[in-house]
Amino acid sequence: MKAENKLLPTEEAVKKFVDDGALVCFGGFTHGIPFALGHEMIRQKKRNLKICKETPDLLVDQMIAAGCVKHTIFSWAGNPGVGLLHAFRRAIEKGIPKPITYEEYTHFIMAARYFAGASRIPFIPISAGIAGSDLIKYRKNLKTMDCPYTGKKLCLVPAMNPDIAIIHAQRADREGNVQMWGIFGSNKEIAMASQKVIVSVEEIVDEETVRRDPNRTIIPGFHVDAIMEEPWGAHPSYTQGYYDRDNDFYIEYDQATRTVEGMETFLNEWVYGLENRKEYVKKLGAEKILKLMVKPYYSFPVNYGYYG
Amino acid sequence: MKKYAKDYSLQELMVVVAARELRDGEIVFVGIGIPQLAAVLAQRTHAPNLVLIYESGTIAAKPMRMPLSIGDPTLASGAAGIYNFIETFSYLLQRKFIDVGFLGGAQIDRYGNINSTVIGNYEQPKVRLPGSGGGCDIAALAKRVILIAPHEKRRFVEKVDFVTSPGYLDHPATRAKLGLTGGPSAVVTTMGVLRFEDATKEMYLDSYHPGVAIEQIKENTGWDLKISPSVKETEPPTEEQVTMLREKIDPEGYYLKKVNP
Numbered sequence: 001m002k003a004e005n006k007l008l009p010t011e012e013a014v015k016k017f018v019d020d021g022a023l024v025c026f027g028g029f030t031h032g033i034p035f036a037l038g039h040e041m042i043r044q045k046k047r048n049l050k051i052c053k054e055t056p057d058l059l060v061d062q063m064i065a066a067g068c069v070k071h072t073i074f075s076w077a078g079n080p081g082v083g084l085l086h087a088f089r090r091a092i093e094k095g096i097p098k099p100i101t102y103e104e105y106t107h108f109i110m111a112a113r114y115f116a117g118a119s120r121i122p123f124i125p126i127s128a129g130i131a132g133s134d135l136i137k138y139r140k141n142l143k144t145m146d147c148p149y150t151g152k153k154l155c156l157v158p159a160m161n162p163d164i165a166i167i168h169a170q171r172a173d174r175e176g177n178v179q180m181w182g183i184f185g186s187n188k189e190i191a192m193a194s195q196k197v198i199v200s201v202e203e204i205v206d207e208e209t210v211r212r213d214p215n216r217t218i219i220p221g222f223h224v225d226a227i228m229e230e231p232w233g234a235h236p237s238y239t240q241g242y243y244d245r246d247n248d249f250y251i252e253y254d255q256a257t258r259t260v261e262g263m264e265t266f267l268n269e270w271v272y273g274l275e276n277r278k279e280y281v282k283k284l285g286a287e288k289i290l291k292l293m294v295k296p297y298y299s300f301p302v303n304y305g306y307y308g
Numbered sequence: 309m310k311k312y313a314k315d316y317s318l319q320e321l322m323v324v325v326a327a328r329e330l331r332d333g334e335i336v337f338v339g340i341g342i343p344q345l346a347a348v349l350a351q352r353t354h355a356p357n358l359v360l361i362y363e364s365g366t367i368a369a370k371p372m373r374m375p376l377s378i379g380d381p382t383l384a385s386g387a388a389g390i391y392n393f394i395e396t397f398s399y400l401l402q403r404k405f406i407d408v409g410f411l412g413g414a415q416i417d418r419y420g421n422i423n424s425t426v427i428g429n430y431e432q433p434k435v436r437l438p439g440s441g442g443g444c445d446i447a448a449l450a451k452r453v454i455l456i457a458p459h460e461k462r463r464f465v466e467k468v469d470f471v472t473s474p475g476y477l478d479h480p481a482t483r484a485k486l487g488l489t490g491g492p493s494a495v496v497t498t499m500g501v502l503r504f505e506d507a508t509k510e511m512y513l514d515s516y517h518p519g520v521a522i523e524q525i526k527e528n529t530g531w532d533l534k535i536s537p538s539v540k541e542t543e544p545p546t547e548e549q550v551t552m553l554r555e556k557i558d559p560e561g562y563y564l565k566k567v568n569p
Binding site: 029030031049054062074075077078081084085088089092095104105106107108110112114115126127128129130131132133134135138139152153181182183184185186188189216221237240244245247294297302 | 339363364365366376377378380381383385386390391392393394396397398401402411425430432433434435436437438439440441443445447448449470471472473474477481484486487488512560
């Protein structure tokens with residue numbers, strides 16, 4: 001693929017790369033949740049998706065309410081710092097709008113499954129801690145074994161290899177070399193574990209900006225299928241150094257989505273009623289944007305040395 | 309001479325009690341709310357060399373404001389380091405660097421097993437809760453765990469509906485059989501402090517908070533709670549601790565203004 005073809009509008013990237021029924025893996029851990037891309041999947045009425053994300057957050061909750069999701073794989077399904085996810089609960093407890101199936105793990109197991117997937121090994125042994133949890137009764141794909149070297153009990157977790165990873169980060173160049181700082185979550189691992197990778201960034205930067213600081217690259221361009229510039233693409237979560245987490249939005253969402261009707265109103269207002277992220281940012285409004293913008297706090301430049 | 313505070317809230321008491329469980333130089337896996345306040349209070353009083361680690365991977369964070377979630381950006385700016393998720397859980401937790409973890413739960417039983425997954429049947433839950441997150445991993449791999457919970461009969465139950473995070477399971481030897489060390493060391497509730505008997509690993513009442521009767525605690529526990537022969541009143545916060553909490557640690561009252569956790 002020619003480098004310049006990777007820079008795609010979000011709408012086109014979702015159309016081209018996200019198939020109905022795919023196993024879709026979202027990146028971000030409180031930080032950098034790819035809302036712009038997820039909302040576009042809702043607008044395009046993607047169906048029967050299997051979604052994996054350690055913390056589904058409001059994004060997967062909205063996708064469940066919109067009927068995009070058939071199956072979820074997660075380790076902590078709550079509204080961080082606030083409470084529960086109402087659409088997620090309705091789907092599981094009452095089958096509204098339709099029943100979803102799910103499988104859950106612990107954070108460590110999810111992280112280890114991505115790591116095994118990224119390394120293309122079929123499984124990875126971890127500490128047998130999980131054996132004390134009832135989870136193991138319901139997850140037949142978790143095995144225990146005695147270590148062939150030490151005899152110690154181990155828990156084996158199978159690799160996870162999603163069809164597509166969806167990630168939001170600070171910046172990338174036109175070749176798709178993605179750079180991130182702040183809380184990474186499993187972004188590096190899910191990108192390498194997945195067949196396809198699409199990434200929205202706050203800024204597309206020139207190649208030299210990336211190459212002057214190679215340690216900050218989390219995904220190499222050769223493994224990125226599409227990149228798009230989506231400023232504020234992670235709101236109401238945040239992008240470190242660009243804008244703050246909109247904690248009020250998380251609290252208001254909790255109140256607004258307690259009923260099916262409330263959830264529909266929310267989706268109409270924030271997803272269906274907007275054509276793209278630009279409109280979303282306009283809807284957020286100047287006052288909110290100013291409130292969430294963050295004062296700079298720069299790192300010092302490091303010296304890589306000129307070895308010419 | 310310690311000067312005890314006369315005016316303090318229940319939450320301030322719980323924070324102080326939890327802070328006292330932390331020793332200088334320990335590495336703590338911190339959660340949001342009471343654990344966060346307790347760890348920072350300990351750091352600013354008796355444990356200046358405490359290291360705060362969050363499951364989001366921020367190491368030795370120095371938050372410039374009160375973090376409102378485990379992945380708050382203020383935990384990243386100014387931290388000593390930031391790890392990937394897999395690195396946090398394997399290099400820090402599984403590697404056994406974590407001395408203390410904090411956990412709470414919708415249900416807790418007499419062996420300190422925690423349920424944060426479902427109320428009711430797993431496949432047809434009455435209430436679907438968030439699930440383990442890192443809870444099970446912390447319960448299994450931290451050197452010890454401190455539980456924090458409101459003291460209610462529906463929460464302190466004879467048997468949890470689902471073991472999300474293992475305490476001592478069903479027998480003092482069960483953890484060892486599964487290759488686990490550690491386990492819960494204290495339970496700080498809205499009514500008192502509970503600990504675990506060495507021989508049976510069963511929870512017992514170690515101290516009751518000022519103004520709370522032992523009978524009241526027994527009534528709010530879902531099994532016949534054992535009482536320590538040397539049960540005592542919980543040591544109240546000092547004036548220094550309360551002032552530190554109100555003026556320095558949570559001046560906006562994000563967590564302390566709530567009456568109950």
